[in-house]
Amino acid sequence: MTQTSAVPLPPPEERRRLREAGALTQAQVAERVGVSRETVRAWESGRTAPRGRRRDAYAQLLWSIADKTGGQEPEEVHDMTALQYLAESTATAPGPPPERPAESRLTPAQAFDALYAFCAPALVRQTFLLTGRRELARESVERAFQNAWQRWPEVARDRDPAGWVRAAAYEFALSPWHRFRPRYRHPEPPPSDAFDRALLDVLLQLPPPQRRTLVLYDGVGLDLPETAAETEASTRAAAKRLMNARTAVAARLPDLSDPSALHRRLAELASTERLRAAKPMVVRDGSERRARFWTRAAIAFTVALIGTTALTLRTAPTHYEPPVPPGSTVRGVPPRMAPGPLSEKERELREKLRKQMQSGPERLLPQVT
Incomplete structure (x- = not known):
């Protein structure tokens, strides 16, 4: 790649994303370009723009990182990020989108692939520092990008799409429900280096909020306010978590008491x-299959609910039928007794009845006339 003043410089949103993909801090970028860390921070936020030889050096560094991480060449991006193309061409918004050359616009799939190529390799390594599991790190990143593809217009409009995906991956990786999955009940083989094993063991013993804050601040290189915003905590709480995590690491590994040494060792541990x-196409296909599965499951559940409701209406009674009360014992009835001997009057009445004719004078008989 020819490094001249004609080399396009990525927009501010892409500059920090490329730096994170290369596992570099703002201080390391500033040292390589020959400026201060505050200048690099201003370049990434868009408050100022590099000029002259520093611009060329900065652009060369960023595109070299893009080449190593599988990013697109500047001729393919045409001096704009894929996310900006998508926001202008596919995301719904009031008003017509800005006019751009037709050949410079990217499809949503191409824009997603560009974001995936920039963020996924570094994000997998970061997630490994959080979990200590290689397969879980890959699964977390794939699940986060699958969710991003399902909500792509929203993600493309987001101020920091890389941060959106990173937060989703971290949330999935740190979910406590993974301990109940059979494939994650047994630990994975630790790193081969003894110092790396000790560092990873210290990280995994930290509480998840402290571990996440340490990885974001000392591993990714975010500022304290950005770290606090991504962990949904106040700046003071994030600072306290960071101090506690650094203290715990320094207590076990005194060589890492220096933050710069800790950052270097975290980068080396993740890179080893x-x-x-996975390939971007595989992630997009998996996202679409998952979306189709849940859509069909929702339709099946709705049909079952409608069928159950119809059956209930068909078989339900149309009027109220009071229930039959349970039987109860009747009290006060005299006990049943056997018949005794007849009295004199009863015997006389019996003889009288026997002597009378069966028809009796009082019986009315029909007569033929």
């Missing part, structure tokens, strides 16, 4: 593991 993300 051969963690490869």
